[in-house]
Amino acid sequence: MKRGFPILAIVTAVLLSFALYEALIGAPTERSMGDVQRIFYYHVPSAWTAFLLFFVNFGASIAYLVKRRPAADIVALTSAEVGVVFLTVNLVTGPIWARPVWGIWWTWDWRLTSTLVMWLIYVSYLLLRRFSSGGQAPLLAAALGVLGALCVPFVYFSIWFFRTQHPSPVIGGGGSLDPRMAHVLLINWAAFLCLAWLVCWTRYQLEVAKRQVEEAQSLESLLEGSR
Amino acid sequence: MSFLAVVRATLAKDLRLEWRSKDAINAMLFFSLLVVVIFSFAFEPTAEESRKIAGGLVWVAFLFAAIVVLNQTWARELRNHVLDAYRMSPASANSLFLAKAFGNFIFVIVLEALMTPLFIAFYRLGAIGPAWELLPIATLGTWALVVNGTFFAAISLRTRSREVMLPLLLFPISVPALLGMVNATTAVLTGEESARFWITLLVAYDVVFTIACLLLFETILEAE
């Protein structure tokens, strides 16, 4: 995979810049909202990428619970961490978009609210990893990973129904998307997926190195003891 | 050595100890009273308006009471290092979990039962919708908090700052259940909508999370 890294890096860079160009200039300007609607091309793909990463976390957590292989635990940690970063992007760009369009920083739009709750769940996952001491942290985190993922459909259903009962302004207005815009959206998503892959890969190697160093240090204290 | 026998024995033991020492019960009763009084100072609505926000108010107060109870779940086991003795016995971990969850459930229900009349008095509450629906809502809602709470209390045993960890883990995951409880109660109180959807949501939530906790508790208990 060493060889693949630079290639992936180049591909990501190219895709990202092309996607940026398309989003800012290439795509047609939306009639009612004007150019500010272009935030849509960064706002939505970030969330999609984050959901994908959280799904990876769910799979890795179950794999760890079943087979207890450290690799699955590292994948779970990496996907959760990078997923939270992408979701933060979504939660920051959301209000920036709502401000000019509705004059308010935060709308309890059902999609924005559900992503906020998801963000809270996975931040609590990362906090659990930080607070639990070395030995059983992976096991506890894996259990929380499974419970967190099980909660996601409930979050969406409850907030979706809650919002249809008391509707409030909806981000992006939904409705049919101009095919040209949909095209740009997909490019951006592809670019974000590559970026996510790149960052996850680095974070994975970093975690492996970190654990090797810890392993070496404990072996060292092992030898020191018996010398 | 049937599963239920152990659950009954452990639950009976917990309730007897709780009844014998009583100090925990009195402390929590006083705490719930405080929560109700403070809430009634913080929100001073007229009768009409109170129906709209009462659902949220009551359930947040119940959440406070539940957290205090849940933080104490494993206190006695820890103090007497009894978990090791339990793990050495052939009894299954899930029977311990269920006994603890039922114990907490009874405890929180008692607190709720004592807080409710105070709320009704302070806010002159009356339900326009079918009031009997409040019972299943309260039971399902409390169980949703308690089953996850007992599980996360066991997880936070193994972490550094135990008291802080439990709410941190419990609240985000309980959002759908909280939404369900609050909206169902408001629907019943205001009588404008039917609480049918929220009750089904609570039932589904309880079933999924009870099964998940039962499947995962063994690994948590054994996480040495």
Next chain:
Amino acid sequence: MTYLYAAYIATWVIHGTYLAILVRKYSKIRREMESLKK
């Protein structure tokens, strides 16, 4: 228009800080590796 740029810049600021955190972690590990090698 400035909101548009604000959103895009914010995105890259967030990704940038995360990568910075990773770099800092990496240098910490590298230093520990050195001390181990001695």
Next chain:
Amino acid sequence: MPISDAPPIIIADGVIKQFGRFAALRGVNAEFAPGRLYVVLGDNGAGKTTLLRTIAGLAQPTRGTISVLGAKEIKTVCSQIGYMAHPSLLYDEMTGLENLRYFAGLYGIHNDAANFTCREAIISVKLDPDLNRPVGQYSQGMRQRMSLARALLNDPTLLLLDEPFSNVDFHSAQEMATLLGQMRDQGKTLLVVTHQPRLLESAADEFVWIDSGKIVDRTSKLRAGTQ
């Protein structure tokens, strides 16, 4: 090595146990034959308690394997193991009989059978079963003996005792020591971790010396000069 031809009751093969960087056990290889009384000695932090907890299945070895009563999975044989630890594993707020009746329930002994077994166990450690005081108000000697009674409830074939004599008055310690000897005569196997080996000098079959996480010596007689 074990004289009797019966298969060893405990086999430890290259057991390493690490808590983060600290290595409590650094490679323990040992076999313990059935029907013998072993006394495990060593100064504080040598790993005596960790070894006992690993045999009891309360701690998983980081590397290496342990098989007890022929089983790797402890849950299958735990009904034949009695475990006693320094903090008494009893509820302070309940009386001795109540404690034992509850734990008997965990081992599947119910109602009148429980009543009989519990009273038997309490009498065997020379305590009064009808003592109506909660365990919290017992003297340390009485607590340790009640804790021993709890470990005898399920008539175990293997008894793991961690510091059974710690701050117990000399007279009760003497009685407990003779009791352990009798149990060994009935064919039970005992592993006793203690700082007062002299109490078991006559009863013990073998003394196992542990130092910084390894078994360093196994003698049939106590060396002169030990406390």
